[in-house]
Structure formats: structure tokens, C-alpha cells
Amino acid sequence: MSTAPRLLIISHDVIGTRMAGPGIRAWETARVLSQQPVTLIAPQPIDRDPEGFAIGSYTWGDAASLAVWLADADVVFANGFVLRAHPELASFPRPLALDLYDPVFLEALEAERGLAEPERAARHAIQRD
Secondary structure: OOOOOOEEEEOOOOOOOOOOHHHHHHHHHHHHOOOOOEEEEEOOOOOOOOOOOEEEEOOOOOHHHHHHHHOOOOEEEEEOOHHHHOHHHHHOOOOEEEEOOOOHHHHHHHHOOOOOHHHHHHHHHHHHO
16 A cells, blocks of 8 residues: 655745745645645744644755755655755755746746846846845
């Protein structure tokens, strides 16, 4: 008998009684997928009772604090911004799915299509920082 994969959802946003869009999206993703083992973590402690899934926290930019959660994950689902603070995820040996629900960088490519190279390079430098 096989067991369902353990899904780790990594939020880059605060999750709790007061949330913005990215936090709400991570919370609802965990809730909807909770028919399998799901753990939702955020960069601050979650001050809300989970709805059928486990919760936890990690320290933004601290690979060791994230490694604790990755050790038990079969699949990782994260917002693309998490990769900036945690580039070690790019070499995670199991499936990694990135949620680009707000693809700022893809939108920027389209918005900047007609710009001359010096101006485009200047905007990209601002977006990287």
C-alpha cells in the first residue's frame, strides 16, 4: 500500500488571522490539498488554527531553518519569490513546483518590450534589488 506524498507549501508572506493575497493563496492551497499530508510554513509563526494540515515557520534567508522542513517533504510548492531568499531550493532533489500567480517579471518583459536597451537594463537592475 503506498502513501500519499508529503507536500510542503512554503509561503513568502505572513499567514494568520490577517493576511494579504499571497498568504491567503497559500492558506487556501493547503486547505484544498489537505486530503493528503500537507504542511504549510511561513516566515513568521502562523497565528491561526490549521484546517486539516500541519503548520510551521522558518526564517527567511536561513537555509538551515528551511532544511528542517525539506527533510520530510516529497514535493515542495512555493511562490517564485522564495527562490530569491532560498536559492538552495533550485537543487532540491524531489519535485518542486513554483507558483507564479503574480508573474511580475513576466509582466515586466511584456511592458518593456519596446524600450531601448539602456532603459530596459536600468529597469531590470531596479527589479533585481
